Amino acid sequence: MTAIARRAAVLGSPIAHSLSPVLHRAAYAGLGLRDWRYDAIECDEDGLAGLLATMGPEWAGLSLTMPLKRAVLPLLDTVSDLAEAVGGANTVVFRDGGFRDGGFRDGDLRDGDLRDGGARHGENTDVYGIVAALNEAGVSAPAGATVLGGGATAASAIAALRELGLTEVALVVRDPARAGETLRVAERLGMAVTVSGFDRFGGDRAGRTRVGELVISTLPSGAADRLAREVAAALPHKGALFDVVYSPWPTPLATAVRDRGLTVVGGFPMLLHQAVRQVELMTGRDDVPVEAMRVAGEAEIARRIAGRAG
Numbered sequence: 001m002t003a004i005a006r007r008a009a010v011l012g013s014p015i016a017h018s019l020s021p022v023l024h025r026a027a028y029a030g031l032g033l034r035d036w037r038y039d040a041i042e043c044d045e046d047g048l049a050g051l052l053a054t055m056g057p058e059w060a061g062l063s064l065t066m067p068l069k070r071a072v073l074p075l076l077d078t079v080s081d082l083a084e085a086v087g088g089a090n091t092v093v094f095r096d097g098g099f100r101d102g103g104f105r106d107g108d109l110r111d112g113d114l115r116d117g118g119a120r121h122g123e124n125t126d127v128y129g130i131v132a133a134l135n136e137a138g139v140s141a142p143a144g145a146t147v148l149g150g151g152a153t154a155a156s157a158i159a160a161l162r163e164l165g166l167t168e169v170a171l172v173v174r175d176p177a178r179a180g181e182t183l184r185v186a187e188r189l190g191m192a193v194t195v196s197g198f199d200r201f202g203g204d205r206a207g208r209t210r211v212g213e214l215v216i217s218t219l220p221s222g223a224a225d226r227l228a229r230e231v232a233a234a235l236p237h238k239g240a241l242f243d244v245v246y247s248p249w250p251t252p253l254a255t256a257v258r259d260r261g262l263t264v265v266g267g268f269p270m271l272l273h274q275a276v277r278q279v280e281l282m283t284g285r286d287d288v289p290v291e292a293m294r295v296a297g298e299a300e301i302a303r304r305i306a307g308r309a310g
Contacts, residue, residue: 005035007059010038012040012066015042023272031287045068063090065090066151082123085159085188089122093121093282095119125278132273134160139214143212145161146215147161153218157218171194173198229256249268272294
């Protein structure tokens with residue numbers, strides 16, 4: 001029989017900047033999956049259902065950016081407990097859509113194995129990516145944590161902190177009145193949360209938010225700049241910062257914390273490890289070439305920086 005090419009893609013809008021194609025293609029090359037293809041597809045919330053309806057059994061899976069992580073949930077047949085708890089699936093795996101008897105081992109799909117369509121299963125690998133990035137940096141059991149930001153990544157960060165053994169977290173957001181969805185996520189996860197605004201961050205003065213050994217900033221590039229000195233000063237001498245931004249890097253926040261000699265973890269390791277888990281889920285392989293993916297991703301980031309400088 002003839003091998004059928006498998007497909008996967010990252011969806012979002014805008015999506016041209018995504019590093020996912022670089023990471024996934026490096027994984028396929030390292031795994032010898034010559035017939036696998038990974039693309040970046042421009043797609044917004046309005047077009048998501050229609051796009052999913054066009055996908056045949058050659059599709060192995062999808063990576064999703066916000067707001068598609070939440071918009072996809074009602075379009076799925078099954079959702080993992082974790083994705084349901086955090087309210088978002090950044091990964092769709094087409095189960096049984098392309099292979100008979102539950103899976104494949106060598107990455108090949110043969111034309112005699114094809115089925116029509118396939119169950120759409122939602123997973124969240126962002127949490128895995130955060131935990132793996134922190135563990136890689138030696139941050140595995142922080143004594144207390146603060147999360148900056150209240151969006152989807154903050155929800156994943158709270159779930160990751162639960163995985164690290166924490167039962168409570170301080171949440172610092174621009175507008176506490178709009179943190180309701182994140183608080184509901186924390187409740188589903190069994191995490192106790194205290195919420196403060198940006199103006200109440202840092203220090204030991206009465207009424208201000210205290211900081212544990214780990215601060216996770218889920219804020220977009222530039223949004224945490226004005227908090228940089230306060231965050232750095234508030235961290236204890238064994239403290240660590242995880243900043244989800246990977247470009248431009250380092251951020252003013254990362255620089256301020258690093259200048260104190262503390263541990264700083266950037267956003268690229270999270271992106272890398274969540275992609276590793278996606279490749280495992282989509283291919284069924286457990287020998288994903290992490291270092292090849294890391295090298296490819298770092299090279300692409302360096303290329304983009306050089307291009308901007310030129």
